[in-house]
Amino acid sequence: MSISLVVNTSARQDSFFWQLMSRPTTAIAAVLLGLIVVSAALAPWLAPFNPGQLAIIHRLKAPDLLHIMGTDELGRDVFSRILFAGQTSLSVGISVVVFTSITGVLLGLLAGYFRALDAPLSRLIDAMMAFPDILLAIALVAALGPSSTNVVIALGIVYTPRMARVIRASTLVIRELPYIEAAKALAVPTPVILYRHILRNLTSPLLVQCTFIFANAILAEAGLSFLGVGVSPDIPTWGTMISQGRQYMDQASWIMLFPGLAIVITVLSLQLLGDGLRDLLDPRLAKGA
Amino acid sequence: MIRSTLHRLFGMAVVMAIVISLVFLIVHITPGDPAAVMLGPDATGADIAALRDQMGLNAPLWQQFFHYIIGVLHGDLGRSIFLNIPVTEALWQRAEPTFFLTLMALLVATLIALPVGILSAYYRGSWFDQIATSVAMLSASIPSFWLGLLFIQFFAVKLGWFDTSGYGGPTATFGERMNHLLLPALSLGAVCSALIMRFTRASMLDVLNDDYVRTARAKGMSEYRVVVKHAFKNALIPVVTVIGLTAALLISGAIVTETVFGIPGVGSLTVSAVLRRDYPVIQGTLLVISGLYVLMNFAVDMLYLWIDPRVRY
Numbered sequence: 001m002s003i004s005l006v007v008n009t010s011a012r013q014d015s016f017f018w019q020l021m022s023r024p025t026t027a028i029a030a031v032l033l034g035l036i037v038v039s040a041a042l043a044p045w046l047a048p049f050n051p052g053q054l055a056i057i058h059r060l061k062a063p064d065l066l067h068i069m070g071t072d073e074l075g076r077d078v079f080s081r082i083l084f085a086g087q088t089s090l091s092v093g094i095s096v097v098v099f100t101s102i103t104g105v106l107l108g109l110l111a112g113y114f115r116a117l118d119a120p121l122s123r124l125i126d127a128m129m130a131f132p133d134i135l136l137a138i139a140l141v142a143a144l145g146p147s148s149t150n151v152v153i154a155l156g157i158v159y160t161p162r163m164a165r166v167i168r169a170s171t172l173v174i175r176e177l178p179y180i181e182a183a184k185a186l187a188v189p190t191p192v193i194l195y196r197h198i199l200r201n202l203t204s205p206l207l208v209q210c211t212f213i214f215a216n217a218i219l220a221e222a223g224l225s226f227l228g229v230g231v232s233p234d235i236p237t238w239g240t241m242i243s244q245g246r247q248y249m250d251q252a253s254w255i256m257l258f259p260g261l262a263i264v265i266t267v268l269s270l271q272l273l274g275d276g277l278r279d280l281l282d283p284r285l286a287k288g289a
Numbered sequence: 290m291i292r293s294t295l296h297r298l299f300g301m302a303v304v305m306a307i308v309i310s311l312v313f314l315i316v317h318i319t320p321g322d323p324a325a326v327m328l329g330p331d332a333t334g335a336d337i338a339a340l341r342d343q344m345g346l347n348a349p350l351w352q353q354f355f356h357y358i359i360g361v362l363h364g365d366l367g368r369s370i371f372l373n374i375p376v377t378e379a380l381w382q383r384a385e386p387t388f389f390l391t392l393m394a395l396l397v398a399t400l401i402a403l404p405v406g407i408l409s410a411y412y413r414g415s416w417f418d419q420i421a422t423s424v425a426m427l428s429a430s431i432p433s434f435w436l437g438l439l440f441i442q443f444f445a446v447k448l449g450w451f452d453t454s455g456y457g458g459p460t461a462t463f464g465e466r467m468n469h470l471l472l473p474a475l476s477l478g479a480v481c482s483a484l485i486m487r488f489t490r491a492s493m494l495d496v497l498n499d500d501y502v503r504t505a506r507a508k509g510m511s512e513y514r515v516v517v518k519h520a521f522k523n524a525l526i527p528v529v530t531v532i533g534l535t536a537a538l539l540i541s542g543a544i545v546t547e548t549v550f551g552i553p554g555v556g557s558l559t560v561s562a563v564l565r566r567d568y569p570v571i572q573g574t575l576l577v578i579s580g581l582y583v584l585m586n587f588a589v590d591m592l593y594l595w596i597d598p599r600v601r602y
Contacts, residue, residue: 123300127307130579132541136557141572142563143319211334214338219432226434229563242435246549249442260435267430275426 019280026276032279032284036262040086047080051236054270060252063089065278070254072245084281085236086090092152092231096217097210099156104163105206109194111164112171128161138229148231159213163206170205174198200276204281211274215267222263238263291593301587305580312576313357316568317350327370327566344569349510366576367569370453371562374389376573380555382492386456387547387554390470393537394546397478397483398535403528404483406489410497421486429483433542437476437549444472454551472569473550481535488531492524528593533589537582 021027039046049067055075063070070079111121128136140154174180175198183193224230225239233240238259245255291421316323325332340346346368360367366376409421445453451472451501457465464482496502497520504517544556551557555574562570 108348120535123303124307126300129302130304130582131311131575132537132544132578132582134541134544135578136562138544138559138574139315140318142566142568142571143315144319186331199462215430223434224434226432227545227548227560227563229560238431242432242438246438249438250446256435256438260432260439263432263435264427264430268427271426271430287543 009041016280019275023276025272026213029269029276032265036233036266036269037090038088039083042089043080043083043087047077047083049077049080051076051081051084053077055174058263059278060248060255063254069258072241072250072255073254074246076259078241081236081241082238082259085238085241085259086262086266088148088231088237089221089263091200091240092148092155092221092237093217095152096155096159096221097158097214099209100159100163100213101206103156103160104209105167105199107160107164108167109198113175113194113198115199118168121164121166125161125164125168128157130154131158131279133158134214137220137224138227141224141229146149146229146232149220150236151224155217158220159217161207166205166209167202170202174201204277208274208278208281211270211277215270215274218263218267218270237273280288290594294591295589295593299589300582304583308579308583309358309576310354310363312572312579313354315541315572318520319470319568322346323568329368331565343368347559352579361576366573369562369567369570371565371567372570376569379570380577381557381571383553383555386466386470386552387556389467390473390543390546390552393422393467393470393474394477394481394539394543395405395532395536397474398482399532400538401482402485403489406486406528407493407521409486409490409517410493418490422490426487428480431435431480434545435476435550436480437473437546438450440472440476441550456552456554459557469552471503473546473552476549477539477546480543481539483530484538485535490525493520494529496524508587526593529592529596530589533585534594538584540578540581543583594599 021030026268040191042226047185053076055071058067058071059073060076061067061071061075067077067079069082072078072081073234103262105126107121111118111125130140132223137151137154137158142159144150144153180193180197183197188197221230221237222242225233225237226243230239241259242256245252245259248255319326320401322337322341323345324337324346328336328340328513345356348356364377366380368375369379372379405421405425409418412418441453445451452469456469461469497516499520501521502515505515510519543554544559545555547554548560555578557573559574561567562574
């Protein structure tokens with residue numbers, strides 16, 4: 001009996017994964033994203049050059065076989081810098097996702113489950129949503145001081161209400177289902193109901209929202225770095241690379257072109273993956289349904 | 290109608306009160322003395338004390354909060370440390386380019402998104418639909434500042450069709466100034482059109498299968514009238530909301546776009562305020578822009594009541 005159960009579960013998980021991968025666009029997006037994440041993680045081994053190594057003699061060289069994405073104004077290899085910058089940009093994105101998953105879920109669960117908390121928390125969420133994301137993020141970074149940690153905190157605060165809103169809406173629906181009533185009748189403690197019966201059923205909206213927040217966080221981080229109010233300019237990120245490359249746009253457009261493409265490909269893969277996940281996990285929302 | 294208007298007005302007031310409180314608190318989350326941070330490492334103790342005095346930082350927090358609220362209610366958003374003028378004056382001086390940039394970008398976004406969204410839904414599954422949805426997805430993934438730089442490089446430098454940057458000199462006529470905003474509005478609008486397009490498409494798909502659309506066709510009405518007069522009018526409601534929300538997105542995008550194109554608007558004022566740690570200006574911009582957003586939401590809600598009588602509960 002127990003063996004058949006195990007087999008069933010793994011078969012279900014397999015089928016979910018394969019269902020997701022059976023959509024060509026989602027599969028391509030997942031592979032691209034995987035490649036980007038792995039190449040950023042393995043940057044120290046994959047990068048052909050030291051990202052900070054100056055070689056003025058090779059400055060502003062167009063892409064060739066040695067420097068496949070050319071060199072920047074200080075002769076540094078653009079490809080190697082993109083790999084290392086990816087580490088910063090992606091880890092900021094992932095940290096923002098973790099931050100909002102904790103704060104947003106907590107806020108959303110509380111607002112959705114406890115009727116007394118709903119009105120005040122919802123107003124707070126509305127008020128926080130009134131701040132345009134980049135504007136609030138730069139104001140927070142200005143107050144906290146520029147650093148990667150503060151960029152994560154700022155963007156985390158910016159995206160928390162967006163996550164909370166989705167979680168609250170789903171919690172409101174689940175709260176009314178008969179099995180929650182049954183659990184209450186059986187005197188199951190509230191924290192257990194919240195964790196075991198509600199939170200576990202929120203996996204789908206949570207997962208979908210996470211991919212979109214990840215995508216938005218990467219765009220926002222790039223924006224902050226471009227404006228010079230993000231992480232320290234000495235640390236390469238895709239945004240700072242574009243910002244530094246813009247001065248040489250006329251002579252060496254590749255310096256700002258390739259980091260931009262890295263952002264576009266990463267964000268596009270995340271959006272496509274999120275769309276695929278949403279269509280699969282919540283067929284009612286499927287496009288064109 | 291009056292009851293629901295009052296209800297929404299009250300909700301707006303509560304949200305605005307929270308917004309003001311959050312904006313007030315931003316200065317106080319600064320690690321260390323905000324006055325010292327603002328004046329930089331070269332400031333003397335006397336300078337810092339003078340600024341603390343000017344900003345009222347010596348009073349207890351609740352008193353500062355009270356003064357801030359009273360000030361905001363009287364239209365006083367404080368004084369810029371660096372420009373040495375009232376924040377409201379600084380914002381007013383820079384409002385014109387941002388206003389017209391946002392307006393033009395919204396126009397660009399809507400003009401692209403509505404027809405493409407309608408056609409995409411009408412010819413659902415066709416090559417046009419597939420290309421349109423893919424382009425929309427792609428444009429939502431492009432950082433607006435990067436697209437702006439590419440536009441400058443291609444349209445302004447290579448083709449010479451537009452001015453590369455700026456907002457014209459002090460003597461520039463209104464037309465010349467608007468000419469400077471064309472390229473920034475295009476790059477900002479293109480990025481924001483994706484959201485409106487996807488909503489228009491989804492909303493049109495919803496209504497195109499409805500009974501009254503079939504009835505209109507059965508009566509022998511022309512396809513144009515069926516789609517535009519009958520279907521689109523009903524599909525418009527969610528689209529109006531998204532256009533309203535996009536306006537807020539555009540203000541946010543304008544901050545970055547203004548920096549790329551060197552436009553002296555509210556966005557570049559904010560960025561320079563952040564770099565100089567001019568907190569009153571940062572607070573003022575946050576307050577005014579989020580206030581506009583809340584008002585915009587309210588306006589969209591009211592428009593809803595007007596377009597769709599079913600919402601008047």
